[in-house]
Amino acid sequence: MSNFDVVTPDNPEPALVAEWRDLLARHAAASCALDRELGERHDLGMSEFEVLERLVEWPPGCGPRRLQDLGPTVHLSQSALSRLIGRLVKAGLVERAVCESDRRGIFVVATTAGRKRYEEARPLHREVLARHLAGPVGRPEAGPVDRPES
Amino acid sequence: MSNFDVVTPDNPEPALVAEWRDLLARHAAASCALDRELGERHDLGMSEFEVLERLVEWPPGCGPRRLQDLGPTVHLSQSALSRLIGRLVKAGLVERAVCESDRRGIFVVATTAGRKRYEEARPLHREVLARHLAGPVGRPEAGPVDRPES
DNA sequence: GCGCATCAGATGCAAGCGAATTTAATGTGC
């Protein structure tokens, strides 16, 4: 029951933990800032933006996008995704359509308003990313980092 | 209202977005696995483990740890942290003590049981980290990656 | 056609979160 590991050059554990904490810090800073800024200025949460982006990115000619295909790319559970789509539908940014070839599935398509909202929000999204992602953690180039706890 | 940016070598945006998605994927995979495995085998959530680790790591001789000092290091809001400590107290892993010099504050100290639980859980924590963190995303060395949506 | 396993998505539910508010202890001006 030793309190600390012996730190030797061939013990990769400290590096692993440092990497993990760095990842946590970056994720917290960026996702928190995204949620707040996108929310304030474009009424979109981070996850909403991500989903909208996948829909807009979806190459035409591949057919419309099944809800199921969306899941793995946004790291959300099936239920969370279903409700997220519900919110986007209510906001008029996205439309559901039954899939005629398999009536269990549904298609999800961004509306014109959805594409517009995405295009409006994207610059801010990229800006926040640039502010929090590039460079070592805790060193946004301009403006204060906003963290939930401070 | 162009749908896509022109991708030029001096346009850093695509790299930024790729970095962001990689970060999201790693974070989702690792934190989800940590939550589930630590929860199943040691009855600890990811955040509980992180807090416990900060308390155990806290060098002796620096005085006990204020709840407030804990906040910034675990990326949790003040309210979330307060409740998290409440859960740990209820589980007997941690103790609250009023700070006599400033009776508004409280000290948080890991109990013997808390240290024990932490030491038991740490190997699994490191193992999960190694499985999900090292190397490119989506390539754990052994065993399937468990993601919430799959 | 009929029964049944399977699959896509929606929904009930409990847990955790952040923002805002509340409670109580400090400190400051007078």
Add this chain to the structure above:
DNA sequence: GCACATTAAATTCGCTTGCATCTGATGCGC
């Protein structure tokens, strides 16, 4: 001492999440 701003932590509230379950559509064996 007394009013008032400030601070630390707890608590209230609404929202999002994941798990488990439900509903309805497929499709396969017979």
